[in-house]
Amino acid sequence: MASKMNTMNQPTLQDDGTYLYEQVADKMTTLIDGGTLRPGERIPSVRKLSGQLRVSISTVQQAYVLLEDRGFVEVRPQSGFYVRLRSRNLPPEPKPSSPSPSATKVGVADLVAKVFEAARNPNVVPLATAIPSSDLLPTKQLNRQMAWVARHNGREAMNYDFPPGNEALRRQVARRSLDWGCSLSPDDIVTTCGTMEALNLCLRAVAKPGDTIAVESPTFYGILQASLGMKAFEIPTHPRHGIDLDALDRAIKKNKIKACLVIPNFNNPLGSCMSDKNKKQLAEMLGHREIPLIEDDIYGDLYFGATRPKAAKAFDKRGLVLLCSSFSKTIAPGYRVGWTAPGRFKAQVEHLKTMNTVATATLPQMAMAKFLENGGYDRHLRRLRKALAMQVQRMILAISQYFPEGTRVTRPAGGFVLWVELPKRVDSLELYRKALDKKISIAPGPIFSAKQKYQNFIRLSCGQPWSDRLEQALITLGRLAGKAQG
Amino acid sequence: MASKMNTMNQPTLQDDGTYLYEQVADKMTTLIDGGTLRPGERIPSVRKLSGQLRVSISTVQQAYVLLEDRGFVEVRPQSGFYVRLRSRNLPPEPKPSSPSPSATKVGVADLVAKVFEAARNPNVVPLATAIPSSDLLPTKQLNRQMAWVARHNGREAMNYDFPPGNEALRRQVARRSLDWGCSLSPDDIVTTCGTMEALNLCLRAVAKPGDTIAVESPTFYGILQASLGMKAFEIPTHPRHGIDLDALDRAIKKNKIKACLVIPNFNNPLGSCMSDKNKKQLAEMLGHREIPLIEDDIYGDLYFGATRPKAAKAFDKRGLVLLCSSFSKTIAPGYRVGWTAPGRFKAQVEHLKTMNTVATATLPQMAMAKFLENGGYDRHLRRLRKALAMQVQRMILAISQYFPEGTRVTRPAGGFVLWVELPKRVDSLELYRKALDKKISIAPGPIFSAKQKYQNFIRLSCGQPWSDRLEQALITLGRLAGKAQG
Numbered sequence: 001m002a003s004k005m006n007t008m009n010q011p012t013l014q015d016d017g018t019y020l021y022e023q024v025a026d027k028m029t030t031l032i033d034g035g036t037l038r039p040g041e042r043i044p045s046v047r048k049l050s051g052q053l054r055v056s057i058s059t060v061q062q063a064y065v066l067l068e069d070r071g072f073v074e075v076r077p078q079s080g081f082y083v084r085l086r087s088r089n090l091p092p093e094p095k096p097s098s099p100s101p102s103a104t105k106v107g108v109a110d111l112v113a114k115v116f117e118a119a120r121n122p123n124v125v126p127l128a129t130a131i132p133s134s135d136l137l138p139t140k141q142l143n144r145q146m147a148w149v150a151r152h153n154g155r156e157a158m159n160y161d162f163p164p165g166n167e168a169l170r171r172q173v174a175r176r177s178l179d180w181g182c183s184l185s186p187d188d189i190v191t192t193c194g195t196m197e198a199l200n201l202c203l204r205a206v207a208k209p210g211d212t213i214a215v216e217s218p219t220f221y222g223i224l225q226a227s228l229g230m231k232a233f234e235i236p237t238h239p240r241h242g243i244d245l246d247a248l249d250r251a252i253k254k255n256k257i258k259a260c261l262v263i264p265n266f267n268n269p270l271g272s273c274m275s276d277k278n279k280k281q282l283a284e285m286l287g288h289r290e291i292p293l294i295e296d297d298i299y300g301d302l303y304f305g306a307t308r309p310k311a312a313k314a315f316d317k318r319g320l321v322l323l324c325s326s327f328s329k330t331i332a333p334g335y336r337v338g339w340t341a342p343g344r345f346k347a348q349v350e351h352l353k354t355m356n357t358v359a360t361a362t363l364p365q366m367a368m369a370k371f372l373e374n375g376g377y378d379r380h381l382r383r384l385r386k387a388l389a390m391q392v393q394r395m396i397l398a399i400s401q402y403f404p405e406g407t408r409v410t411r412p413a414g415g416f417v418l419w420v421e422l423p424k425r426v427d428s429l430e431l432y433r434k435a436l437d438k439k440i441s442i443a444p445g446p447i448f449s450a451k452q453k454y455q456n457f458i459r460l461s462c463g464q465p466w467s468d469r470l471e472q473a474l475i476t477l478g479r480l481a482g483k484a485q486g
Numbered sequence: 487m488a489s490k491m492n493t494m495n496q497p498t499l500q501d502d503g504t505y506l507y508e509q510v511a512d513k514m515t516t517l518i519d520g521g522t523l524r525p526g527e528r529i530p531s532v533r534k535l536s537g538q539l540r541v542s543i544s545t546v547q548q549a550y551v552l553l554e555d556r557g558f559v560e561v562r563p564q565s566g567f568y569v570r571l572r573s574r575n576l577p578p579e580p581k582p583s584s585p586s587p588s589a590t591k592v593g594v595a596d597l598v599a600k601v602f603e604a605a606r607n608p609n610v611v612p613l614a615t616a617i618p619s620s621d622l623l624p625t626k627q628l629n630r631q632m633a634w635v636a637r638h639n640g641r642e643a644m645n646y647d648f649p650p651g652n653e654a655l656r657r658q659v660a661r662r663s664l665d666w667g668c669s670l671s672p673d674d675i676v677t678t679c680g681t682m683e684a685l686n687l688c689l690r691a692v693a694k695p696g697d698t699i700a701v702e703s704p705t706f707y708g709i710l711q712a713s714l715g716m717k718a719f720e721i722p723t724h725p726r727h728g729i730d731l732d733a734l735d736r737a738i739k740k741n742k743i744k745a746c747l748v749i750p751n752f753n754n755p756l757g758s759c760m761s762d763k764n765k766k767q768l769a770e771m772l773g774h775r776e777i778p779l780i781e782d783d784i785y786g787d788l789y790f791g792a793t794r795p796k797a798a799k800a801f802d803k804r805g806l807v808l809l810c811s812s813f814s815k816t817i818a819p820g821y822r823v824g825w826t827a828p829g830r831f832k833a834q835v836e837h838l839k840t841m842n843t844v845a846t847a848t849l850p851q852m853a854m855a856k857f858l859e860n861g862g863y864d865r866h867l868r869r870l871r872k873a874l875a876m877q878v879q880r881m882i883l884a885i886s887q888y889f890p891e892g893t894r895v896t897r898p899a900g901g902f903v904l905w906v907e908l909p910k911r912v913d914s915l916e917l918y919r920k921a922l923d924k925k926i927s928i929a930p931g932p933i934f935s936a937k938q939k940y941q942n943f944i945r946l947s948c949g950q951p952w953s954d955r956l957e958q959a960l961i962t963l964g965r966l967a968g969k970a971q972g
Contacts, residue, residue, distance in 0.1 A: 112837075112840075131645075134644045139644050140640060150632035154629050158620045193844075196841070334644050334845070334848035337847075354599070361850050
């Protein structure tokens with residue numbers, strides 16, 4: 001559907017940083033969620049709604065495409081848009097988080113290690129790790145590029161590609177930076193072994209062990225682990241709109257916060273996406289106090305809406321935003337190709353990179369650059385986004401069917417993880433163990449918090465295409481959660 | 487010549503941990519160095535020397551092969567062994583180091599960064615970085631394996647190869663461990679992005695920021711840098727026999743040493759190689775006090791003698807030795823494939839690996855495993871060792887010809903770096919800058935010491951095949967060193 005978008009007018013940005021068509025889509029979603037528009041019903045024609053809401057035809061068209069991408073409606077040829085079956089009566093979203101306002105030494109290592117280990121077992125239904133199924137990845141195309149560069153760049157392939165790393169790859173990343181509101185040059189970028197190394201290097205460039213880092217709550221356990229003896233200050237975060245800027249403002253005024261680490265686009269595990277307005281405010285608020293912002297944008301390309309959300313880096317005026325990302329969620333986890341644009345900290349990051357792994361493997365960088373250059377990426381992304389949006393939607397529906405009353409679940413507008421709040425009586429660590437006995441791996445809530453909060457939350461990955469096996473796993477999970485004792 | 491070795495008797499190990507034939511070769515070297523045997527002269531026949539020294543024919547044969555490999559003698563068909571031209575009047579070796587007995591916070595970052603940066607310039611003669619010329623590497627064979635695995639293992643290639651890492655590769659490493667006196671199983675091993683990541687992970691597994699690590703003096707700057715806020719306690723080290731065990735013993739008795747980090751085989755920059763006896767003593771001395779030993783064996787396969795030196799890990803009875811190595815000096819720096827056998831710290835190392843880079847790139851590991859499996863490695867190593875031994879010897883001769891009086895230089899029995907002590911008046915940092923103006927990169931001594939000692943030392947890499955350009959660079963270097971003011 002994204003190709004259809006290209007022929008439409010440019011969407012109009014509203015004061016609150018969202019697009020008008022998104023507001024229209026949200027309105028329709030509310031009607032569908034609330035049961036006003038029921039499964040199988042035809043929704044108003046584009047012309048009709050345009051008149052009802054007094055917005056342009058093109059805005060409604062864009063809204064409907066978005067609704068389709070999100071899995072709420074489907075097109076019936078020659079007829080119009082219809083509400084998809086089973087897309088109502090969904091569980092509500094979790095409420096914004098409210099972590100206690102103090103810093104915590106991070107130490108959830110053992111638990112994370114166990115979860116990771118379980119996830120490696122091929123006999124287990126993999127709902128724990130946020131890994132896209134290789135069925136969704138451009139396996140043939142990318143490996144063909146790899147075979148080609150291995151055959152044609154012998155000597156270059158053998159040598160260290162010292163930091164800042166492969167130039168062709170940095171050029172490709174810089175070109176794409178226009179998509180997320182930046183205009184990076186290849187010289188702004190340092191390549192890394194995936195986003196994880198990028199985050200590690202950036203954290204070490206701006207903070208020392210013992211320093212306090214402000215993070216979203218909940219947030220990706222990798223970041224907490226990576227923090228190398230640093231303390232995490234957890235900031236309340238809204239499941240749809242992201243980090244609470246007022247709370248962050250209070251935190252940086254009252255405490256010595258050395259840096260801030262945020263996933264503005266499709267936070268893992270929340271799926272929240274900050275508006276442009278909030279991103280701008282975040283960059284300015286921290287910039288004003290000279291606090292570096294480490295931005296993890298690994299899910300940024302996996303938006304379900306019509307346009308790629310911007311990076312907070314787009315609003316960076318002082319070189320204080322260290323943007324980190326990779327191709328591990330979009331092209332090939334196993335290639336381990338990531339990068340960072342660390343602003344004014346580039347020299348330190350380059351040096352830390354040299355001392356951490358010397359260089360990123362040469363051939364994977366070359367193959368990735370070739371793949372990006374040859375134009376397959378955008379086409380692939382369109383397919384991938386659509387598939388993930390469907391999988392996320394399918395999983396939400398299954399949760400609404402099979403999970404006990406009182407369950408809440410997020411509505412991510414990108415990425416492919418769901419954050420599920422279970423009834424208070426459910427202990428997610430026990431659920432994790434019981435699920436593993438049934439050969440299902442899930443990520444228990446406490447690993448997303450330095451304080452090991454979120455006892456009754458789990459994160460589910462929607463990286464696998466829908467299947468009977470998956471549905472059976474969700475039925476089992478729901479049953480286990482329902483049986484949990486108070 | 488190594489193939490000839492295979493038909494000889496097994497060499498006899500002496501009480502001091504060296505082989506008898508090595509002692510014979512050392513004796514002859516002394517005669518050549520001292521001018522008793524002069525260039526172009528025929529040395530005693532095998533039979534004659536066997537009678538003179540009362541050792542077996544086979545021992546003398548092995549000694550002469552070693553001397554040939556080291557570049558001291560050459561065979562003339564139907565005639566015998568002759569002293570190579572220009573192989574006498576060599577500068578003496580540097581004396582054992584004597585660092586002051588206290589711990590130092592490591593901080594030579596800026597200097598190391600500059601040296602690395604200069605080394606990346608292709609217009610500069612690369613004597614600074616210990617990188618083997620790609621002319622010496624199995625470029626075609628390895629890249630062919632890479633193209634093959636990329637075409638035939640599509641899905642597997644795309645996926646994370648989570649720690650402990652690629653199983654086929656771990657099996658190959660475990661097989662080779664017999665060569666260095668160990669008998670590892672694949673389960674003992676964790677793969678990494680090169681030796682540098684292995685060292686980082688092992689350091690972090692056994693020590694915290696602020697802890698003190700005992701190291702050789704001088705030693706590889708990467709290790710010092712990697713130490714992540716740890717302190718280095720520099721131990722005197724002999725240019726031929728390695729770390730001074732008495733001094734180490736005193737240090738661990740008097741100070742709180744959290745771990746010891748050593749390069750027993752061909753220390754970088756010294757080229758020293760510990761005897762088996764000393765390795766055993768080292769492992770026992772530390773084991774007795776439960777102090778972990780991180781062993782860097784990256785140069786172990788690059789021996790010039792007849793047999794592969796053992797790892798200290800061979801004498802590890804308590805799982806306290808964390809052995810680290812890679813294929814970056816022997817097969818392909820750019821593939822970034824390394825590994826560690828971290829003994830009882832395996833769980834921590836695996837976890838730290840996950841949190842540092844998640845996984846090592848999949849395809850490079852698969853290609854490397856295939857290359858090792860298909861048996862090309864040993865053949866390649868024989869050629870590589872011979873080439874490096876010649877290059878090292880050639881460089882020593884050039885130093886003896888072109889460097890000022892008072893210069894000392896090491897006689898490494900493996901690896902490919904030389905540690906050069908210049909007259910006291912020479913400031914190696916100034917020499918480094920002046921050499922760079924002339925487009926020659928060298929590694930100044932202070933980067934090999936946390937205390938920035940070794941002001942009048944430089945390290946020269948012999949990774950490049952001998953050429954007029956190289957000779958010209960050494961003439962220039964020698965001239966610059968000679969002109970240095972007191």
